Amino acid sequence: MRHGRLEKADADEAAVNRVVLPPKDEAISLLRTMQLIRAFEEQVRSLFFGGIIPGLVHLCAGQEAVAVGVCSQLRTSDKIASNHRGHGHCLAKGADVRRLMAEIMGRRSGYGLGRGGSLHIFDVVNGNLGTNGIVGGGIPLAVGAAFSAKRNGRGDVAVCFFGDGALNQGLLFEAMNMAAIWRLPVVFVCENNGYGEFTASEHVTAGRDPKARGASFDIPSEAVDGMDVLAVREAARRGISRARAGEGPSFLVCTTYRYGGHHAGDKQEYKDTAEIEAWRQKDPIERLGRQLQDENLVTSKVIAALKGAVETEVREAVEFARAAPMPEPQDLGLHLYA
Amino acid sequence: MPNARNITYRSAVLEALAGEMRRDQNVILIGEDVGAAGGVFKQTDGLHAEFGEERVIDTPISEAGAFGLAIGAAMAGQRPVFEVMFGDFITLVMDQLVNQAAKVNYMSAGQFSVPLVLRTAVGIGANLGPQHSQSLHAWTAHIPGLKVVMPSTPADAKGLMTAAIRDDNPVVFFEDRMLYNVSGEVPQFEHVVPIGSAEVKRPGRDVSIIATSRMVHIALAAAELLAHENVSVEVVDPRSLVPLDIDTLVASVKKTSRAVVVDGGYRQYGVTGEIAATIAEEAFDWLDAPIMRVGGANVPIPFSKSIEPLMLPDAAKLAAIVAQLLHGTR
Numbered sequence: 001m002r003h004g005r006l007e008k009a010d011a012d013e014a015a016v017n018r019v020v021l022p023p024k025d026e027a028i029s030l031l032r033t034m035q036l037i038r039a040f041e042e043q044v045r046s047l048f049f050g051g052i053i054p055g056l057v058h059l060c061a062g063q064e065a066v067a068v069g070v071c072s073q074l075r076t077s078d079k080i081a082s083n084h085r086g087h088g089h090c091l092a093k094g095a096d097v098r099r100l101m102a103e104i105m106g107r108r109s110g111y112g113l114g115r116g117g118s119l120h121i122f123d124v125v126n127g128n129l130g131t132n133g134i135v136g137g138g139i140p141l142a143v144g145a146a147f148s149a150k151r152n153g154r155g156d157v158a159v160c161f162f163g164d165g166a167l168n169q170g171l172l173f174e175a176m177n178m179a180a181i182w183r184l185p186v187v188f189v190c191e192n193n194g195y196g197e198f199t200a201s202e203h204v205t206a207g208r209d210p211k212a213r214g215a216s217f218d219i220p221s222e223a224v225d226g227m228d229v230l231a232v233r234e235a236a237r238r239g240i241s242r243a244r245a246g247e248g249p250s251f252l253v254c255t256t257y258r259y260g261g262h263h264a265g266d267k268q269e270y271k272d273t274a275e276i277e278a279w280r281q282k283d284p285i286e287r288l289g290r291q292l293q294d295e296n297l298v299t300s301k302v303i304a305a306l307k308g309a310v311e312t313e314v315r316e317a318v319e320f321a322r323a324a325p326m327p328e329p330q331d332l333g334l335h336l337y338a
Numbered sequence: 339m340p341n342a343r344n345i346t347y348r349s350a351v352l353e354a355l356a357g358e359m360r361r362d363q364n365v366i367l368i369g370e371d372v373g374a375a376g377g378v379f380k381q382t383d384g385l386h387a388e389f390g391e392e393r394v395i396d397t398p399i400s401e402a403g404a405f406g407l408a409i410g411a412a413m414a415g416q417r418p419v420f421e422v423m424f425g426d427f428i429t430l431v432m433d434q435l436v437n438q439a440a441k442v443n444y445m446s447a448g449q450f451s452v453p454l455v456l457r458t459a460v461g462i463g464a465n466l467g468p469q470h471s472q473s474l475h476a477w478t479a480h481i482p483g484l485k486v487v488m489p490s491t492p493a494d495a496k497g498l499m500t501a502a503i504r505d506d507n508p509v510v511f512f513e514d515r516m517l518y519n520v521s522g523e524v525p526q527f528e529h530v531v532p533i534g535s536a537e538v539k540r541p542g543r544d545v546s547i548i549a550t551s552r553m554v555h556i557a558l559a560a561a562e563l564l565a566h567e568n569v570s571v572e573v574v575d576p577r578s579l580v581p582l583d584i585d586t587l588v589a590s591v592k593k594t595s596r597a598v599v600v601d602g603g604y605r606q607y608g609v610t611g612e613i614a615a616t617i618a619e620e621a622f623d624w625l626d627a628p629i630m631r632v633g634g635a636n637v638p639i640p641f642s643k644s645i646e647p648l649m650l651p652d653a654a655k656l657a658a659i660v661a662q663l664l665h666g667t668r
Binding site for chain 2: 081112113115116122123130132133137139142144146152158171173181334337
């Protein structure tokens with residue numbers, strides 16, 4: 001396995017950070033949201049191969065723990081800026097499953113009347129500044145939202161999610177520098193899945209330790225097991241608390257994995273199957289399910305029922321979206337200006 | 339003009355900024371050296387003292403990141419005025435401008451708007467060389483979702499800056515630095531010029547010169563020279579490139595039957611071509627002569643005093659071009 005060998009120091013740190021389970025309701029909510037994202041992505045994948053979803057879709061199956069762990073610590077008025085692999089962030093921040101599916105299918109009932117698609121999903125009600133088609137593009141937007149939050153003084157924070165590919169975008173360093181000098185309430189969350197598009201990050205990324213990039217700005221930076229939703233939740237809680245308290249930005253490097261390709265149609269010939277299988281053994285949904293059962297918080301039957309319920313919810317969203325109207329010619333020029 | 343005083347273009351923009359910052363707490367100014375230093379052209383002088391560092395924010399030299407921050411802040415409810423010190427540096431914010439700011443309202447179906455102003459100083463003539471003299475406004479005018487403004491007079495500068503700050507869309511505001519010390523009558527109190535309204539700066543009968551920003555002044559001087567030869571020139575200032583007040587431009591050309599379009603940017607693939615083509619589409623049957631385009635020479639803008647002036651025509655050269663058009667020798 002090339003990707004994801006947590007370095008020894010990081011592994012030790014992760015061990016120190018291991019936490020006890022949250023209260024039962026919250027633990028179940030974490031599980032349910034991860035299941036929802038997985039079910040959603042599986043449907044999107046199938047609709048893409050069925051020719052129902054055109055264009056490109058970038059799926060996050062395998063990475064659910066990062067979106068869910070971080071967003072579990074956010075309130076509705078907090079902002080997130082997502083990226084091209086963003087369906088999970090949208091759902092974890094509270095998006096309406098039906099409108100999300102409709103947007104990805106290019107239907108008028110979607111968040112952008114079907115004119116944005118998967119890469120451009122905005123949800124003002126839930127504070128989602130958008131998935132984004134430009135690698136790193138959302139990072140300064142979150143920092144700007146954090147700037148605004150600091151001015152407003154209500155303790156709101158902003159989070160930006162980006163992949164390891166964005167570790168090599170200059171914009172990240174400009175944004176980190178400003179967040180640090182102005183002590184802005186923002187948490188930088190790197191979802192390090194080991195690949196930037198079709199290229200292993202180790203081939204294009206200098207520096208052994210990504211979190212050193214945050215540390216060089218004196219931003220508290222930590223490595224997190226991104227396949228463990230409880231570890232993510234705990235690290236996010238620390239960073240977000242710091243932000244709310246006016247203590248400035250944090251940087252979380254969450255080691256995770258995408259089971260699928262860069263986009264749904266990518267056959268991933270650059271990965272070996274043993275690697276994918278090894279990561280599947282760390283599946284965040286299975287893992288939390290096991291933990292909950294070990295603590296006797298839920299039975300396997302309850303977990304199966306939860307899974308069944310989210311799958312039904314997603315199927316209903318698909319039916320809704322398939323029945324939804326397509327944009328009309330008059331929608332072409334709508335909202336060009338506010 | 340009621341309550342007008344004679345003030346400089348620089349002061350007029352500053353007056354609009356200060357006025358809007360007093361009127362709306364959400365208006366903030368972000369840029370390099372805009373704070374205590376008061377701007378590299380003293381164009382933000384006094385704002386830091388009045389509004390403090392919370393609202394007049396000096397950024398690191400990180401145009402892309404800082405402009406992205408301004409967009410995010412605008413999406414979250416602020417109304418930033420973001421300054422790019424030299425117009426050449428808009429290349430550094432282009433991704434954020436083109437791929438984020440211009441499209442957010444559209445992509446989000448109006449859930450998020452981006453109420454911000456990007457102001458920048460452009461213009462040939464200060465011996466600033468190839469990377470500090472360009473007028474790249476045509477780049478921004480190409481992008482749907484942006485508004486693009488270039489005032490020529492102090493009064494328009496105040497009125498359009500006020501309108502730009504109040505606009506809920508991203509507005510790119512180009513100021514010609516060679517106009518900063520030009521004075522004119524400016525209303526003392528609130529003054530708003532609607533974005534998208536051209537103005538006839540000098541009425542005439544024989545030929546229309548459609549000119550932008552500083553070239554309006556060159557056109558007016560050329561008109562004065564031509565008046566001595568009994569040529570009556572109408573000078574029309576679009577004032578904003580997007581939206582473009584086509585009706586006023588076309589009405590002028592239908593009256594005079596001849597058009598010369600003058601702009602300070604590079605001529606190739608520039609503003610003059612767009613305006614000339616629009617006139618040709620809308621007023622072809624009224625034209626008595628080909629539409630002339632006059633723009634910057636298609637070379638990097640040289641530093642040296644001996645050849646920088648060759649980039650653009652002065653009033654005498656422009657008058658000669660117009661005279662050739664009238665006499666059918668072009």
